[in-house]
Amino acid sequence: MTLPSSKSDMSLNKRRLRMWIRMLRTTRFVEARLREFLRDNYDTTLPRFDVMAALYRSSDGLKMSELSKLLLVSNGNVTGIIERLVTDGLVLRVNVEGDRRAMLVCLTAHGRKVFEGMARDHEALINDLFAELDDEDLDGLVPVLSRLKAIEDKKS
Amino acid sequence: MTLPSSKSDMSLNKRRLRMWIRMLRTTRFVEARLREFLRDNYDTTLPRFDVMAALYRSSDGLKMSELSKLLLVSNGNVTGIIERLVTDGLVLRVNVEGDRRAMLVCLTAHGRKVFEGMARDHEALINDLFAELDDEDLDGLVPVLSRLKAIEDKKS
DNA sequence: AATTTTTATTTCAAGCATAAAATATTTAAG
DNA sequence: CTTAAATATTTTATGCTTGAAATAAAAATT
Numbered sequence: 001m002t003l004p005s006s007k008s009d010m011s012l013n014k015r016r017l018r019m020w021i022r023m024l025r026t027t028r029f030v031e032a033r034l035r036e037f038l039r040d041n042y043d044t045t046l047p048r049f050d051v052m053a054a055l056y057r058s059s060d061g062l063k064m065s066e067l068s069k070l071l072l073v074s075n076g077n078v079t080g081i082i083e084r085l086v087t088d089g090l091v092l093r094v095n096v097e098g099d100r101r102a103m104l105v106c107l108t109a110h111g112r113k114v115f116e117g118m119a120r121d122h123e124a125l126i127n128d129l130f131a132e133l134d135d136e137d138l139d140g141l142v143p144v145l146s147r148l149k150a151i152e153d154k155k156s
Numbered sequence: 157m158t159l160p161s162s163k164s165d166m167s168l169n170k171r172r173l174r175m176w177i178r179m180l181r182t183t184r185f186v187e188a189r190l191r192e193f194l195r196d197n198y199d200t201t202l203p204r205f206d207v208m209a210a211l212y213r214s215s216d217g218l219k220m221s222e223l224s225k226l227l228l229v230s231n232g233n234v235t236g237i238i239e240r241l242v243t244d245g246l247v248l249r250v251n252v253e254g255d256r257r258a259m260l261v262c263l264t265a266h267g268r269k270v271f272e273g274m275a276r277d278h279e280a281l282i283n284d285l286f287a288e289l290d291d292e293d294l295d296g297l298v299p300v301l302s303r304l305k306a307i308e309d310k311k312s
Numbered sequence: 313a314a315t316t317t318t319t320a321t322t323t324c325a326a327g328c329a330t331a332a333a334a335t336a337t338t339t340a341a342g
Numbered sequence: 343c344t345t346a347a348a349t350a351t352t353t354t355a356t357g358c359t360t361g362a363a364a365t366a367a368a369a370a371t372t
Contacts, residue, residue: 013283015294020186020282022301027183028228030176035330045330047358065320072184077359079322084357101320101367126176127169132303138171140296145178147288151185191360201360203328221350233329235352240327257337257350 030129037125042118047073049122051081052090052107052115061106063096090114186285193281198274203229205278207237208246208263208271217262219252246270 010018035046054070055062062070068078082105085091090111096102107115133141166174187202194200210226211218218226224234238261241247246267252258263271289297 012291012294013279015291015298016286016289017279017282019289019294019298019301020286022298022305023179024183024187025228026301026304027180031180032228039331045357063320064322072181072188073358074360075321076323076361080358096320099320099368103321123169123173126173130172130176130304133172133175133300135168135171137300138168138175141300142171142175142178144289144293144297145175145182148182148286149178151285151288195361201327219350220352229328230330231351232331232353236328252350255338255350257335259351 030126033129034122034125037121038118041121042114044118047077047081048085049118051078051085052111053119055091055105055107056112056115056119058106061094061104063102063104065102067105085111186282189285190278190281193277194274197277198270200274203233203237204241205274207234207241208267209275211247211261211263212268212271212275214262217250217260219258219260221258223261241267 031046034049038044038046038049050071051067054067064078064082065075067082068075071078082091082093086093090108092106092108092111094104094106096104190205191202194202194205206227207223210223220234220238221231223238224231227234238247238249242249246264248262248264248267250260250262252260
């Protein structure tokens with residue numbers, strides 16, 4: 001007869017599954033909070049924020065395909081989001097010199113200004129939501145997540 | 157003059173932000189793989205899988221509102237997904253005795269059978285995607301994620 | 313130079329997701 | 343008992359998201 005099973009006795013694949021389910025729940029919860037925050041304070045959405053964040057980081061603008069690869073979303077998806085951002089005067093679309101297929105996208109001056117405000121508040125919100133995690137927790141967490149990032153490149 | 161900054165010198169809020177961004181990227185990557193798997197092998201979607209998983213776990217079925225609370229999605233969202241699952245003969249909707257507002261939802265026999273196949277393959281896929289993580293990694297990861305789960309209850 | 317292949321993007325149809333409003337029913341208060 | 347408040351769900355409008363098909367231009371092949 002076996003002793004009462006502890007967590008460590010669980011098979012590795014079951015433990016991985018449980019970890020994934022927990023991780024998924026956490027990200028969904030945080031995403032929901034972010035959506036709420038963006039809607040209430042900036043009348044915008046998470047996908048729009050993600051696009052603007054990517055554009056803000058790249059000084060020279062991004063091509064549509066680069067954007068979709070960066071954000072892990074489909075090509076057609078980016079088209080729609082950019083369309084609405086252009087309408088709102090936050091983003092500019094210009095032709096790429098020497099390649100008439102491609103489009104280069106970047107934030108307008110207004111877009112940069114707006115994003116800077118959002119980013120500040122966003123950081124504060126994340127900080128608050130993850131207040132539970134101290135430096136020691138992060139020391140443990142970040143390297144593991146970093147190693148997981150590697151699987152993205154390997155398996156795709 | 158300061159020494160070259162290491163990761164640990166980064167302010168706590170910046171570290172939390174970076175951790176969140178990594179975690180988000182990982183979950184999005186895994187979700188994309190799951191979607192691909194569900195589409196190619198079972199001609200279904202992640203939201204449908206999530207709903208079926210929740211129903212499979214609860215032997216007595218769930219009310220629409222319980223389902224939406226459990227999955228962290230909106231009420232109307234569940235309505236649509238359940239509608240399609242009912243159409244496909246995977247889910248059954250019955251009235252709740254003594255409350256004519258509420259609906260109880262559960263898997264059909266066929267739905268249970270189909271889900272069992274999916275769940276087996278799903279577990280194998282997750283195990284594969286997170287093959288990088290051994291018991292020691294999980295020992296570090298799971299407790300932290302569990303503590304994060306607590307914020308869901310506190311802050312909502 | 314003409315043809316094929318690859319690359320970049322958009323369009324399309326279907327499903328997912330949300331918030332807000334509407335509907336219907338139950339519970340609580342007066 | 344009647345009205346008011348709370349609960350359970352659906353409907354609606356809008357936007358997100360996908361995969362696949364369409365369009366167009368560039369690059370590679372023949």
